[in-house]
Amino acid sequence: MTVPLAIRVAFMIALALPFLTIGAGPKKASADPLVVDLSNHLVAITTGFTGTNVLLFGAVEEEGDVVVTVRGPDQDMVVRKKERKVGIWVNSESARYKNVPAYYASASNRPMDIIASPEVLLDYRIGLQNQRFIGESKLSDDDQKVYREALVRNMQGAGLFGERPAKISFLSNQLFRTDIHFPANTPTGTYTINVYLIRDGRVASVKTTPLVVSKTGISAEVYEFAHRYSALYGIIAVIIAVVAGWIASVVFRKR
Amino acid sequence: MQIYLPIAEISVNIFLILGLGGGVGFLSGLFGVGGGFLITPLLIFYGIPPAVSVATAANQIVASSVSGVFAHWKRGNVDLKMGLVLLAGGIVGSTVGVWVFAWLRSLGQIDLVISLCYVIFLGIIGGMMLFEATRAIFRTRRRGGQIRRSKKHQHSFIHGLPLKMRFYRSGLYISALLPLAVGFFVGMLTALMGVGGGFVMVPAMIYLLGMPTGVVIGTSLFQIIFVTANVTFLQSVQTQTVDVALAILLLIGGVIGAQFGAQFGSRLKAEHLRALLGLLVLSVCLKLLFDLVITPSDLYSVMPGDL
Numbered sequence: 001m002t003v004p005l006a007i008r009v010a011f012m013i014a015l016a017l018p019f020l021t022i023g024a025g026p027k028k029a030s031a032d033p034l035v036v037d038l039s040n041h042l043v044a045i046t047t048g049f050t051g052t053n054v055l056l057f058g059a060v061e062e063e064g065d066v067v068v069t070v071r072g073p074d075q076d077m078v079v080r081k082k083e084r085k086v087g088i089w090v091n092s093e094s095a096r097y098k099n100v101p102a103y104y105a106s107a108s109n110r111p112m113d114i115i116a117s118p119e120v121l122l123d124y125r126i127g128l129q130n131q132r133f134i135g136e137s138k139l140s141d142d143d144q145k146v147y148r149e150a151l152v153r154n155m156q157g158a159g160l161f162g163e164r165p166a167k168i169s170f171l172s173n174q175l176f177r178t179d180i181h182f183p184a185n186t187p188t189g190t191y192t193i194n195v196y197l198i199r200d201g202r203v204a205s206v207k208t209t210p211l212v213v214s215k216t217g218i219s220a221e222v223y224e225f226a227h228r229y230s231a232l233y234g235i236i237a238v239i240i241a242v243v244a245g246w247i248a249s250v251v252f253r254k255r
Numbered sequence: 256m257q258i259y260l261p262i263a264e265i266s267v268n269i270f271l272i273l274g275l276g277g278g279v280g281f282l283s284g285l286f287g288v289g290g291g292f293l294i295t296p297l298l299i300f301y302g303i304p305p306a307v308s309v310a311t312a313a314n315q316i317v318a319s320s321v322s323g324v325f326a327h328w329k330r331g332n333v334d335l336k337m338g339l340v341l342l343a344g345g346i347v348g349s350t351v352g353v354w355v356f357a358w359l360r361s362l363g364q365i366d367l368v369i370s371l372c373y374v375i376f377l378g379i380i381g382g383m384m385l386f387e388a389t390r391a392i393f394r395t396r397r398r399g400g401q402i403r404r405s406k407k408h409q410h411s412f413i414h415g416l417p418l419k420m421r422f423y424r425s426g427l428y429i430s431a432l433l434p435l436a437v438g439f440f441v442g443m444l445t446a447l448m449g450v451g452g453g454f455v456m457v458p459a460m461i462y463l464l465g466m467p468t469g470v471v472i473g474t475s476l477f478q479i480i481f482v483t484a485n486v487t488f489l490q491s492v493q494t495q496t497v498d499v500a501l502a503i504l505l506l507i508g509g510v511i512g513a514q515f516g517a518q519f520g521s522r523l524k525a526e527h528l529r530a531l532l533g534l535l536v537l538s539v540c541l542k543l544l545f546d547l548v549i550t551p552s553d554l555y556s557v558m559p560g561d562l
Binding site: 045046047048049050075076077078079080081082083084087088089090091094146147150151153154155157184185215218219220222223226227230231233234235236237238240241242244245246248249252 | 257258259260261262264265266314315317318319320321322323325326363364367371480484487488489490491492495497499500502503506510513514547548550551553554555556557558559
């Protein structure tokens with residue numbers, strides 16, 4: 001996991017080189033304007049998982065700006081507001097939001113507002129502010145805004161929404177790379193990574209690539225088992241405890 | 256060294272959890288208590304989701320009660336009939352409790368109810384313990400201060416209740432409704448708080464039921480095994496919040512810690528022990544109360560909505 005960065009990048013460039021030569025070759029007309037790949041299409045959450053980086057790299061045929069968005073699987077989220085009642089803080093009003101991504105991050109080589117107009121960004125749903133969450137509540141518009149902000153703030157606090165777009169660095173005029181960080185609490189599911197090539201404020205090309213985050217190893221099997229065969233899991237949990245208690249009483253019998 | 260807990264879905268420091276189990280095990284060996292009422296709040300302080308903490312603590316208490324009950328069983332300190340009646344109440348109470356737990360969780364109020372239950376019970380128990388122990392310490396000159404156990408012969412409304420049963424081992428002839436109610440109440444606490452409930456059960460057995468102190472611990476341990484086993488099973492089925500990996504880590508630490516605690520405890524005076532335990536219980540209570548009263552850094556909280 002700790003291959004030095006320089007070696008990794010060199011390796012990626014070597015991988016990307018054939019695409020470049022095609023781009024520079026005679027078959028220029030049929031060449032892809034945007035080529036993208038990931039260092040890893042699977043983020044495996046193992047027993048020792050403490051977060052990881054996935055390297056996204058690619059090449060553009062002609063110069064342009066690149067924007068990357070990473071969107072986790074949709075889920076319902078409930079935002080609850082605390083209120084002080086009889087001296088203690090109690091959850092009171094709440095709002096439920098549908099299709100909230102479990103993870104969202106973006107990256108660009110230059111500030112987004114320079115690359116494209118807000119309208120273009122909105123059209124392509126690029127950036128956190130352009131994500132639409134469908135609210136299910138009877139809140140006023142003002143409250144709706146506060147709750148939405150609270151949702152984004154909490155997700156950012158948990159490290160699941162990127163605070164600001166990450167940096168995409170160009171290694172030459174054509175080669176670019178960026179690291180996507182996945183924290184220890186990354187939710188499982190299928191993620192969608194969109195890479196936009198933007199020229200003169202217009203989206204010239206889009207590439208979509210999936211990324212799967214899944215638990216593997218013992219922890220995955222335990223989780224699977226606990227949810228699929230929950231009754232059996234409960235019985236096994238009790239048996240383990242009884243046996244452990246019995247062993248303890250035998251080993252440490254009072255003299 | 257970090258380990259990813261499969262059900263809690265977070266990474267924890269393996270040595271910290273072992274140490275936590277060991278520390279609570281040490282205290283439970285030292286004071287002769289189950290330790291569930293300490294392990295659950297400590298897990299919550301560490302950052303384990305409260306629902307997982309409660310359900311997993313119940314699983315861990317199964318083990319510590321099993322390891323404790325053998326010695327009592329051999330000495331004949333278990334009133335089986337009384338244990339079974341308490342258990343009948345406990346099974347119903349814990350089943351209702353798990354149901355209430357799931358309901359409160361869907362309302363988003365489970366964390367508050369868990370904290371409030373702890374503040375109330377730890378406050379009462381800790382306060383009483385500390386009060387009683389300090390009095391005993393200042394009374395050391397008057398030696399041989401016998402514990403009054405005349406309750407058995409007092410007549411109150413309790414003896415007018417129907418469904419009287421004879422409990423030979425305890426030498427009691429009382430209404431079965433009484434132990435049923437005690438069992439039910441403690442079963443609810445097990446489900447909601449992740450405690451064995453010995454700290455409520457033992458005083459209730461002595462003062463309310465009038466059982467002789469000799470059989471109290473063994474009988475309460477006996478029924479706690481089955482009630483916590485029931486809670487473990489039901490939480491597994493209903494909320495999938497029992498984390499076996501976490502329970503095993505706590506177990507290992509707890510079993511080892513308890514041995515050291517028991518050895519250390521024999522060197523201290525009983526009333527000093529009770530005063531220390533009272534202080535400990537009160538400080539956990541105050542920390543929980545503080546967290547409820549202090550203005551949170553963010554008034555809004557976010558949770559996945561499919562729970």
